[in-house]
Amino acid sequence: MSHPVLEVRDLAISFAHPRPAVRSVSVTVDEGEVVALVGESGSGKSMTARAVIGLLPDGAVATGSVRLRGEEVLGLPEEEILRYRGRRVAMVFQEPQTALNPVRTVGWQLAEALRAHGGARGRAARERAVELLREVEIPDPEERLDFYPHQLSGGQKQRVVLALALANEPELLLADEPTTALDVTVQAEILALLRRIRDRTGTSIVIITHNMGVVAHLADRVVVLRQGEVVEEADTRALFARPRHPYTRQLLAAVPRLPEVDDRVLELLAEPEPEGVAHEMATPALEYDDVHVHFGSRTRGRVLPAVDGVTLRLETGQVLGLVGESGSGKTTLGRLAAGLVPLAGGRVRVAGTDITQARGRRRAALCRRLAFVHQDPEASLDPRFTVGEAIREPLDVHGVGTRRARDQRVVELLDAVRLPASFARRRPRELSGGQRQRVALARALTLEPRLLIADEPTSALDVSVQAEVLELFADLQRRLGFACIVISHDLAVVNAVADRVAVLRAGRVVESGPAARVFGDPAHEYTRRLLDAVPVPDPTVRDATGPALREHIAS
């Protein structure tokens, strides 16, 4: 037992590509320890985990050493790996949706995991499955055994995935971004659950994440990876208190934070809200008036309300943040303003024009005043267009100016989003994620819109890139003065750019007001819960919030 549970020494993984995926990684995980592998995309954190469990993609060449309790497992033949994979080391994947077989019941899948390693069968397997579901705190485990994955919520699915991983009582649990696909409140529950599982069973956990908040919440020790190398390794508290490597400092600084309740907020609260008289005269940039949106069709049966009686106003030059968890209707509201979703009731006015009434020339005029930034810049730029063509397209569509003038405008816009003019000739594929989102932003600004709708503009980006893009965005907004809707599930992102915030839940506005007020002193219980659930990138807060989270789950 003197050996650590996992010992990775000088692991290097390379492909045919000249740059190796992992250059040199050494990590040690002790009994019952939670170690976080942190890094941005391309840092090699997932590859390291895959090497441990023997799931490297074809063509990968791994050198170095990976020892499980002193036994070398790197380079073992597949049959040998099968004996320990799932039994001694288990993996929890990022996307619970795809990690479960949709045509089998939860019970069947758990039984399969047990059977694979010669565990319990028949009645005994069923009992063990119930036990496992109880362990991951799923209510009514006996009933849930006969559920299919689609009958469970996202959080419950991830719990089942966790139960599958725990089926054979592994010594080591590898969790690859286990909460990234989940809502904040669910994420908080899963993180708390992981900690409790560790406390109860003594399983060592390696958690792979890019979220510093998750790290602070869960990990005992942190290993920071960058471009396939360990740049810093430290105890969690020490790392957050005194980051030594500049990259770690940069990572920590890039995390957007929520406001603390301090004097500034209280001062703000004392002031009367600047609504009313002054703005009543001016036409708002965007107005939702008792808006309803339904999905599904009446003729085919079920109608699902996605937006249920929302009334909101966005004044000229203001930034409104829409926050909420999945299914809250925030994205639908944004798409509604761009005319991408049919309206079931109420009115949406962009600068006084009813968007459902606009046809032909009036629609064209409306489109010129309005721009939309998609979540995923990779998909929202035509792969066949060069960056210049993509940015110029709005001008081409509306036939603005001469060709030369348009190209000149492209250069200006690239400059505005801090990209060199030479980028105009590149294709989206040749850009990084952050650069692509800048291009998408430049394209949105081409026609000098009065209203910009940004749907999760940074959720596809790494933290450090996210911070840059947000800063650029805020800067452009200040300079150009367009009104803006920022839609995000990330409260901190919204806090970084929005003047006002509307919190949505199940298609209704739960609370709205100035950002500092809503985040600093939430009036609604749901807003408070959302805020509490955000993993704060500060390990000292962990002990304070831990019990509070448990109460939420109980309620």
Next chain:
Amino acid sequence: MSESLIDVAAPEGAAPRPDDEPDQRRRPGARSALRRGKGLAGVLLIGVVVALGLLAPLLAPYGPTEQIPGANLVGPSGAHWLGTDEVNRDVYSRTLYGIRTDLVVVFLAVPIGAVIGILVGLVSSWWTFTDVIAQRVFDLVLAFPTLILAIALTAFVGPGLRTVFFVIIAVELPVFGRLTRTSVRTVREMPYVEAAHVVGAGSWWQLRRHVLPNSWEPLLVQLAVSMSVAVFIEGAMSFLGLGVRPPHPSLGSLIRDGVRNMYDAPFFAVGPLALVVALVLGLLLVSQALAEARRS
């Protein structure tokens, strides 16, 4: 048309740009796929057949319908490389001219059918009403086996090259219509099409600038497949006497003549058969190479 298809599929941009970042991996385009391995072999095979057909007037020692006195069903010799047929015509010359018929069918009828099919597919996929109508018509046409369709059409317009033309267009039109519809439906859901819509671009703009260029690749593969099928259709129709009227030669009718005289002159059908095989094989190799380039 086939030429411009290839142009669109392999966009410019191969020129080296010195200021580029590390990630410069270009996906192997349609063009480079045809420059190596299978693709190259296919292009060479097609090239040889096409060259033989185009250069027929220079290469052929006799005219396609010229009768040579005293040479009745003679075997291959220095004077008649592939021998002569039962009415004293030089098979080698006839074969070379016969290629031309097939080239017309392959490089004219198929692209025409493809273009009409693509247009119908585009229009139909964009609006529900047209979609329902077009798809049911396609169902109807596709329900008939090709040869039955050919025989039925011949009953109306009589045999001839024109009929072969019509049959190929009728057969290929729904194939391309369907395929266009499928790939357009996939592409139009992409956020970049929506992005164009938000900017204010109309349906036509979205179709022309975004949807069509991003739907080319499967169509290009299908074009090569359909061309090889067209060679078969021509061969089968001429073999059955529904196609090119004698004395005009085509590869299909030459094979039929050869089979008829198989016992007296077994060498007769070899030349045209070899050419059909070369052409079909070449086209299939090209289509495979294109499909592989698309997947990678």
